[in-house]
Amino acid sequence: MSSNRRDFLRxxxxxxxxxxLGGSAMGMSAKSYSRIIGANDRLQVAYMGCGRRxxxxxxxxxxxxxxxxxxxxxxxxxxxxxxxxxxxxxxxSGKAKLVSDIREVFADQKVDAIFxxxxxxxxxxGTWMAMEAGKHVYIEKPCSHSPREGELLVHFQKKYNxxxxxxxxQRSARESIAIIKAIHDGEIGDVYRAxxxxxxxxxxxxxxxxxxxxxxxxxxxxQGPAPxxxxxxxxxxxxxxxxxWNWGTAETGNNATHELDIARWALQVDYPExxxxxxxxxxxxxxxxxxxDTMDASFRFPGNKIIVWDGKSRNSYSTYGSGRGTIIxxxxxxxxxxxxxxxxxxxxxxxxRDSKSASNxxxxxxxxxxxxxxxxxxxxxxxxxxxxxxLNSPIDMGAKSQMLTHYANIAYRTGKSFDVNxxxxxxxxxxxxxxxxxxxxxxxxxxL
Numbered sequence: 231m232s233s234n235r236r237d238f239l240r241x242x243x244x245x246x247x248x249x250x251l252g253g254s255a256m257g258m259s260a261k262s263y264s265r266i267i268g269a270n271d272r273l274q275v276a277y278m279g280c281g282r283r284x285x286x287x288x289x290x291x292x293x294x295x296x297x298x299x300x301x302x303x304x305x306x307x308x309x310x311x312x313x314x315x316x317x318x319x320x321x322x323s324g325k326a327k328l329v330s331d332i333r334e335v336f337a338d339q340k341v342d343a344i345f346x347x348x349x350x351x352x353x354x355x356g357t358w359m360a361m362e363a364g365k366h367v368y369i370e371k372p373c374s375h376s377p378r379e380g381e382l383l384v385h386f387q388k389k390y391n392x393x394x395x396x397x398x399x400q401r402s403a404r405e406s407i408a409i410i411k412a413i414h415d416g417e418i419g420d421v422y423r424a425x426x427x428x429x430x431x432x433x434x435x436x437x438x439x440x441x442x443x444x445x446x447x448x449x450x451x452x453q454g455p456a457p458x459x460x461x462x463x464x465x466x467x468x469x470x471x472x473x474x475w476n477w478g479t480a481e482t483g484n485n486a487t488h489e490l491d492i493a494r495w496a497l498q499v500d501y502p503e504x505x506x507x508x509x510x511x512x513x514x515x516x517x518x519x520x521x522x523d524t525m526d527a528s529f530r531f532p533g534n535k536i537i538v539w540d541g542k543s544r545n546s547y548s549t550y551g552s553g554r555g556t557i558i559x560x561x562x563x564x565x566x567x568x569x570x571x572x573x574x575x576x577x578x579x580x581x582x583r584d585s586k587s588a589s590n591x592x593x594x595x596x597x598x599x600x601x602x603x604x605x606x607x608x609x610x611x612x613x614x615x616x617x618x619x620x621l622n623s624p625i626d627m628g629a630k631s632q633m634l635t636h637y638a639n640i641a642y643r644t645g646k647s648f649d650v651n652x653x654x655x656x657x658x659x660x661x662x663x664x665x666x667x668x669x670x671x672x673x674x675x676x677x678l
Contacts, residue, residue, distance in 0.1 A: 273611060274324070276302035276335045278356060279348035280310040282468070283370060286600070287345050290607040291322050298611075299324030302335045307466065308446030330448050332356060336363035343393075343614060346370060349470055350484075351477045351668075354379035355455040358676060361390040366614050368607060370397040372483040373628050377636045377655065378667040380629035382676050387625050395610040395621055396628030398491045400569060402606040405587045406492065409565055409572040413496050417574070418560030421497050425538045426489035428481070428554045431546035437518040438462035438473050453477075455674035464518075472519040475643070480521045481543045482635040485554070491623075491631035492556040492567060493537045500630055501655040502529035502537075505648055507641035513544040527638040532652055539638065569602065630655070640665045 275291065275298055277284055291298050300322045305311040311328045318326070335341055336359055343366040346356045354374045357367045373396045374380040387394045400406050413421055441463035443449040449461050456476045471478040478484070494500075509525035527539040540549065550557065555568030563582070566573045571587040612618035633655055640662050641647060648659040657663050670676075 271615070272297050272299050272323075273342045273614065274299050274301040274340050275343045275345065276300075276304060276341050277314065278304050278332050278335065278344050278346045278360075279352070280305035280307075280314045281347065283347040284314055284345075285317075286603045287347070287607065288318065288321075289604050290611075291318070293604075294323075296608065296611055298322070300326040301338070301341050302327050302329055304329050304332050304335055306330050306448040306452045307444075331451060333359070336360060336365065339364065341365060343368065343610075349452075349477050350479045351375050351456040352454055354383055355670075355674060355676070357383060357394065358386040361386050361392045361394070364390070364392075366393040366610075368395050368397060368610050369625070369628075371487040371628075371632070372479050372635060373625060373632050374636070375479060375483075376666065376668040377633055377640075379676075380632055380636070382678075384626045384629055385678070393610065393613045393621060394625040395606065395613070396623045396625055396632075397603075397606065398488050398623050398628060398631065399602040399606040400488060400492060401495070401622040402609055403569065403587065403602045404605075405571045405585045406567060408585070409567055409574065410492075410496055412574070413558060413560070413565060414498065417563070418558070418565060419562030419577075421558055421560040422534060423536050423538070423559040424493035424497055425540060425550070425557045425559075426486065426493045427540040427542075427550050427556075428485045428489060429542045429546045429548060430485075430544070430553065432523070432544045434514045435469055435472050435518040436464050437516075438465060438469070453671065455670050457669050458671050469518070472521065474520050479635065480639055480642075481523065481541055482525060482527070482539070482638045483632075486539050486541055486635050486638070487632060489554060489556045490537065490539060490634045491628070493558070494631050494634065496556070496558045496565075496567075497531065497535050497537065499531040499533075499535055499537075501633065501652045502531050502637070502650050503652055504530040505637040505641050505650060506530075507638050507647070509638075509642045522642055525638065525642070527641070529634055529637065537634070539634075 277287065280303060290296055291300050301324055303311045303314050303326045315326065315328055329335065344360045346353060346367055346369045348356055350372055353369055353372060357369045360367045373383060439462060440460050443461045447466055450458065452466055462473065465473055471484055507525065507527045509522035511519060511522055512524045523543040525539065525541040529537045552568055555566060558565045562577050564575045571585045573584040574582045576582050606622060609618065609622045613621045643665060644661050646659055646662060648657050648662050650657055
């Protein structure tokens with residue numbers, strides 16, 4: 231785990247050169263595999279992380295129209311990669327190899343693209359390592375664990391010129407695209423405010439205690455770029471979200487990303503001028519949840535525009551009529567939009583038009599998935615093949631939306647409101663800027 235990443239990739243590439251995994255191109259040696267991907271070429275893809283989210287990628291790989299070979303199924307937990315292999319046995323093209331170390335995948339020059347569905351602390355490092363190895367990446371939200379990682383992802387994408395799509399799939403929803411265009415065309419006048427919200431009924435979380443590493447789990451590799459520590463009970467299987475800041479980004483990074491992205495898209499804003507947050511742990515005060523579970527945040531932007539985040543992780547009262555969504559206010563009307571479609575109202579509150587989505591995309595259920603994700607992935611594939619030049623959520627756009635979640639978390643952690651440089655997104659407060667970057671396990675630091 232402490233070995234130099236580049237040395238590992240160089241050595242592994244030599245060893246992987248002759249591996250045959252199935253599929254029309256997979257028998258080629260790494261040395262001879264130097265084609266440019268065309269519109270009709272098969273893409274060799276790999277799953278990186280086989281937890282709850284991986285099922286959302288099944289349809290895209292099973293769809294014969296997408297012309298995909300599944301080359302690798304990678305997860306640090308043996309049972310998870312084996313479950314995915316069993317789920318997809320006989321249903322996909324390509325003879326996927328099951329591996330625990332993603333660096334083996336990166337070293338295989340035949341692999342075109344990675345689906346990065348790892349825990350938060352792996353998202354950015356896994357993505358820039360993939361780009362360094364010549365792969366395109368579909369990266370789940372949050373795209374970064376810190377503001378600096380967002381900057382680094384944009385830097386590496388420009389350096390390696392790879393397609394990097396962030397998994398905020400509502401950017402590919404037809405209804406969302408249509409209503410945002412209508413908003414931009416002035417249908418509700420000048421937009422000035424958006425309220426983004428999420429309500430869920432997450433339960434009590436066990437207090438984490440030191441425990442033996444579960445059978446089949448490579449705990450050192452699971453931690454990867456994060457500072458390493460002894461295993462704690464129930465950490466690896468989702469509750470890492472709430473056990474401190476080494477791994478997760480709290481509920482704001484976990485879920486607010488989606489709705490804050492829609493709000494920022496609608497208001498056509500980049501970095502805020504000022505951030506103010508009130509947040510606390512309100513429920514199950516003695517359980518193992520180590521950060522806030524309730525947050526009210528406001529982001530003030532140039533032009534007197536504001537975005538508000540109302541996040542309730544463990545109180546599912548439906549304040550706005552559904553579990554998650556975004557409300558956009560304009561001088562001549564308002565719009566309510568979520569994964570189910572949208573409703574457009576005039577200034578008097580009368581419903582002018584609505585559009586119900588035929589989507590089956592999940593809302594607050596763990597893992598999610600559905601046809602919005604399928605369309606988002608297809609957009610990713612089309613850009614890799616050159617069939618489209620419009621990526622719906624390129625990483626430079628995704629990183630700006632992600633920055634709002636980082637601002638909120640930093641304000642909570644420092645107990646301060648703060649001003650922001652609207653040109654580069656940096657925070658003026660010195661204490662807040664101490665959290666701009668994260669700590670890495672020695673040997674895993676990004677190399678510029």
